[in-house]
Amino acid sequence: MVRKSAMRVLGVLVLLLSGASCSLTDDSADVPELVVAATLELTGSLADVGNAHQRALRLQEEQINASGVLGERRLRVVIRDNQSNPELAVNQISDFAGDSSVSAIISGACSRCALNGTKVANEKQVPLISLAPSTRVAARGADTPERNFVFKIGANGTDSVRALLDEIVPDAAPANAPPRRLAVLYPDDDYGTDGYAALTTAIANSGAVMAGDAKYRADGSNLKDQAASLVAGKSTSQRPEAVLVFALPPQTGPAAQALKAAGFQGDQVYYDSAAAGGLFLSEPAVEGATIVFSQTLAMDDVIASTPAKANRKQWFEDFTSRYGAYHGQASFAADALSAVATAFDRGETTNRVQLCDVLESMENDGLSGPLRMTPLNHSALMPQALETLVAKGGRWRLLG
Incomplete structure (x- = not known):
């Protein structure tokens, strides 16, 4: 197992290095x-995801150091809750940025945490990789400095929405078929706002029409009422035929329960990629639902036909063996750490710039799927990484 893990890490780092075109000088004989x-x-409303990220970072740290790919140099991960x-x-990002021994920072599942931390990262010129x-x-905005130190590894709402609309309105639909009526349920936070904006833009020429929307509190306290409002008072001809849900893993099950109580069955429910949590589902109401996500979530359904797939499969098995079950968000954290370790190995320097x-x-080809970043595009996960999965038999399965 140790040998397989070392080979997997070596394969990931070699692939990463093959795309690094910058030529950096070795500014220190003793790095x-x-x-x-x-x-x-690690605690609070997003603890389910945060603990999955922590486990992934610890496992990847251990495997990178055991593999010997960094020679006698060591990788050390410091984690705060x-x-x-x-x-x-x-405050933690500021503390890390002020510590000259820290070469890069990883920020977890909280979107507002990362958004508020971008100013610190750019002022202190420290790479900040958000999950x-x-x-x-x-994304680059009007106030984004020319040199942007903020990166992201994880699916974007725009890519998830396009992939979901392809499932909701399949190519096989008759040309003269009426538009499919789609409702959306989304949280009142940065993630939900971004997802809703992406949907309203993408739906225009998709073969679907918006048949209702409901915004729920991010803590899920009014999910049941908001789900019911999507169909309340509507005739059969106006009732949504499908519901697209933006939710983080803690709200995936409650959203399914609320929609079922409102009259929606699982096969009418579609989840954005951020909803992916554990491989096995604790809430029966999720059964039949569709999600778009990296194939790593259901890697035991995949044949290791390429080196990249073999690396992902080994990671899936290592994580499951260590922690008992796989969590969908784990590979993003592992890819973030591998990227920094590769940058360190490439330049033989801890210099942040x-x-x-x-x-x-x-x-x-990362553990999450194809990854690419450029000076103008700091969001690494490519749309091709997204696969269609369905909830079947109490777990997520790859469609087909």
Whole structure:
């Protein structure tokens, strides 16, 4: 198992290195250890995802160091609990950025935490890699400096929406078929706002029409009422035929329960990629639902026909063996750490600016799927990484 793990890590790092075009000089004969700090949601409303990220980082740290790919140099990960609190997370990002021994920072599932931390990262010129779902985390805006130190590994709402609309309105639909009536249920936070905006843009020429929308509190406290409002008072001809749900893993099950109580069956429910949590489903109401996500979530359904798939399958098995069950968000954290370790190995330096140079030229087949970043595109996961999965037999399965 140790040998397989070392081979998998070596394969990932070799693939990453193949896409790094920057030529960095070795500015030190004795390169110190690489310290990567992480602010994660280990307690609070996002603890399910935060603990999956922590487990992935610890396992990947161990495997990278055991593999010997960094020679005698060591990778050390420092993790703090931000308690799912954006203010605390930003304070931690500031502390990490002020510590010269920290070469890069990983921010967890909280979108507001990452968005608030971008100013700190850019002012202190420290790479900040976010695992949050909000599209705006790594997007360039009017106030984004020319040198942007913020990156993202994870699916974007725009890519998820396009993939979901392809499932909701299949190509096989008759040309003269009426538009499919689609409702959307989304949280009142940055992630939900971004997802809703992506949907309203993409739906225009999709063969679907918006038949209702409901915004629920991010803590899920009014999910049942908001789900019921999507169909309340509507005739059969106006009733939504499908519901697209934006939800983080803690709300995936409650959303399914609420929709079932409102009259929607599982096969009428479609989840954005951020909803992917554990491989096995604790809520029966999710049965039949569709999600778009990296195939890593259901890697035991995949044949290891390529080196990249073999690496993903080994990671899936290692994580499951260590922790008992797989969690969909784990590979994003592992890919973030691998990217920083590769940048460190490539430049043989812990210099933050030089690490950023390498990250901006990253192109590889990661554990989450194809990853690519450029100076103008800091969101790594490519649309091709998204696969269609269905909830079947109490777990997520690859469609077909």
